[in-house]
Amino acid sequence: MDQIPLMRCPKANNVGHAAIPCVDLSAPGAAAAVADACRSVGFFRAINHGVRAAITDALEAHAMAFFALPAQDKLDMSGAARPLGYGSKTIGSNGDVGWLEYLFLSVSSNSVEISSLPPSLRAALEAYTAAVRELSGRVLELIAEGLGVDRGLLRGLVVGREEGSDELLRVNHYPPCPLRPPGECGVTGFGEHTDPQIISVLRSNCTAGLQIKLRDGRWVPVSPTRKPSSSTSETRCRLQMHICMQVLTNGRLRSVKHRVVAPEAGAHSRLSVIYFGGPAPSQRIAPLPEVMREGEQSLYREFTWGEYKRAAYKTRLADHRLSAFELR
Ligand code: GA4
Numbered sequence: 001m002d003q004i005p006l007m008r009c010p011k012a013n014n015v016g017h018a019a020i021p022c023v024d025l026s027a028p029g030a031a032a033a034v035a036d037a038c039r040s041v042g043f044f045r046a047i048n049h050g051v052r053a054a055i056t057d058a059l060e061a062h063a064m065a066f067f068a069l070p071a072q073d074k075l076d077m078s079g080a081a082r083p084l085g086y087g088s089k090t091i092g093s094n095g096d097v098g099w100l101e102y103l104f105l106s107v108s109s110n111s112v113e114i115s116s117l118p119p120s121l122r123a124a125l126e127a128y129t130a131a132v133r134e135l136s137g138r139v140l141e142l143i144a145e146g147l148g149v150d151r152g153l154l155r156g157l158v159v160g161r162e163e164g165s166d167e168l169l170r171v172n173h174y175p176p177c178p179l180r181p182p183g184e185c186g187v188t189g190f191g192e193h194t195d196p197q198i199i200s201v202l203r204s205n206c207t208a209g210l211q212i213k214l215r216d217g218r219w220v221p222v223s224p225t226r227k228p229s230s231s232t233s234e235t236r237c238r239l240q241m242h243i244c245m246q247v248l249t250n251g252r253l254r255s256v257k258h259r260v261v262a263p264e265a266g267a268h269s270r271l272s273v274i275y276f277g278g279p280a281p282s283q284r285i286a287p288l289p290e291v292m293r294e295g296e297q298s299l300y301r302e303f304t305w306g307e308y309k310r311a312a313y314k315t316r317l318a319d320h321r322l323s324a325f326e327l328r
Helices: 029-039 053-066 071-078 120-146 303-314 320-323
Strands: 006-008 022-024 043-047 084-090 095-107 166-174 185-193 199-204 210-213 219-221 239-243 256-259 270-280
Touching: 022 320, 029 120, 053 071, 053 095, 053 166, 053 270, 071 084, 071 256, 095 185, 095 256, 120 199, 120 270, 166 185, 210 320, 303 320
Parallel strands: 022 043
Antiparallel strands: 006 185, 043 239, 084 095, 095 166, 166 270, 185 256, 199 239, 199 270, 210 219, 210 256
């Protein structure tokens, strides 16, 4: 516990709900709304996203059953996270720690890589990945449309490539933390960071804990949404998207900083599942000519996704990972 930094909670200006856009993905104005949300916050809740509740419920139930197993069984089934596998309290390999345990998997090739997971969990992960991959593709099309570029341009970087894209799935379990820090502090579940991929789709079990940093510097909690009384074809919880296309859009869409505070003693465990959609390792990353104005200078030097990822894995969570690639 001594190694897990106590996290300072945001002050009283609890504007979370108002500040975080909610986009109806089935509405006629969805492309403009998604692009607006990406420009202003870099994060939005999505409704009418088409991921069925049965799929998310099954994954949640099987993941909870997995995390309830003895630690040694979890390690035997998935191997210790290096970085993929089962991890507990350590994040990455550069000293970051948090009050959580997790499964971190590569899901690029249509099947979940870790073959010794319980078959029911594996099937639930595969079904969820297929649904969220499809959703990510649709959202990337909407963003492209909202940016006024070819509809398939962004989708093609992540979904349905011949040379495999780099898709990851992370299932994070935050049990209630027995430590009660003084004042308005919580315990760090997952420390402040930005996601490096192109798109992240997050689903949580309707528990609090996630916070995002607005452009004006305020940290705001992403309040959990209530479950509707009747179960519909949608997930009961809304899905949330992080959009990380800073370089492709030459700074127009910026990755949002976010972090998770662990649940307090007596509260429910938080379970979140994050799909990270990244391009193929050889994909060249540079501002898309289609988004640049005439005479606009690139803010970044060109790199490949593989190069960036190798550099990212040498950093700490809170580091500004793009600085090595910035031109000014
Ligand atoms: C942050 C975003 C994603 O959770 C992640 C993380 C990754 C990991 O957990 O292995 C990293 C972190 C993340 C960036 C810096 C390195 C690598 C932990 C860490 C300290 C899965 C990702 O892609 O980058």
